[in-house]
Amino acid sequence: MPKFGAHAFLWIDEWTTEKGNKAIRAAATTGFDIIEIALLRPDQFDAANHKRELQAAGITATASVALPKDAHMPEQPEKARRFLIAALDKLEAVGGTYLCGPLAFGVGKLTGKPPTQSERQVVIDTLGEVAEEARKRGLSLGLEVLNRYETYVCNTLADARDIIKTIGASNLSLHADTYHMNIEEEGFYKPLLEVADVLGYVHISESHRGLAGTGTINWDQVFQGLKDARYTGPLVLESFATPNEDLAAATCIWRPLNASSEEIAHGGLQFLRNNSERFNL
DSSP: OOOEEEEGGGTOSSOOHHHHHHHHHHHHHHTOSEEEEEOSOGGGOOHHHHHHHHHHHTOEEEEEOOOOGGGOTTTOHHHHHHHHHHHHHHHHHHTOOEEEESTTSOTTBOOSSOOOHHHHHHHHHHHHHHHHHHHHTTOEEEEEOOOTTTBSSOOSHHHHHHHHHHHOOTTEEEEEEHHHHHHHSSOSHHHHHHTTTTEEEEEEOOTTSSSTTSSSOOHHHHHHHHHHTTOOSOEEEOOOSSOOHHHHHHHTOOSOOSSOHHHHHHHHHHHHHHHHHHTTO
16 A cells, blocks of 8 residues: 655645644644644744654655745756755755655746757756655655646646656656646546556546545556556645635646545545555555
8 A cells, every 4th residue: 555645735825834833734634644834934943842753643744845936947057056955944844755846947937839859958967966866865755747837848748757767866757746637648648657667656646636535636547557567756746725815826726626626635635545545556
């Protein structure tokens, strides 16, 4: 049975010391093994405080980031690199080992064109440098794929695999997200199978961002694909049940989701357990 996790924004609208600890406790109380920390402001992250809270709650943490608007990696590689190194500092301090998310581009940054070869090379060079720094610390990275409305750099699992294989770092893997796959991929089973060699982290997110199993995603394909890909990493619920204005704008959530935070958390965890057992993950 895999480890099950949940993104902190299932319970809170921003990561502060107080709200972050609330999310840690909520994840543990619900029964999750992992909480995904929203490490959006490394300079304001109280790692020592949260490490104590994680230890008291008895769960572990991963962390995800989104590059600042002025640190779009193809255009501002040094700013992006510095931000990611700062995030690694905090990840290491809080006791985590996996940093994931759209590491190579700014969310919502579009140029009106596909990525150029020079932009791709900047991403490969810069992300390779960050991966090497992470390796020295015993940390790993997961490159997330986003849909075409949120980035032009990396839209499909195959796009990310190509970048990852070109970099060739053993501690760099692919972070898949079923919400984005539902927009960009030709189904779920085959794309997951084709990236089995680099798949390291999976966001379980419904087509409408709400309660898993109540939308249009073909979950049988997802879980059969994970099974046949011999995936052994965590399954992490991602939903934004209580977004603030900035988060709502970034994720284009304009109306309430179809269930409360607690319903999405408890129902989602049961959904993960039931399907993991059914497909013998």
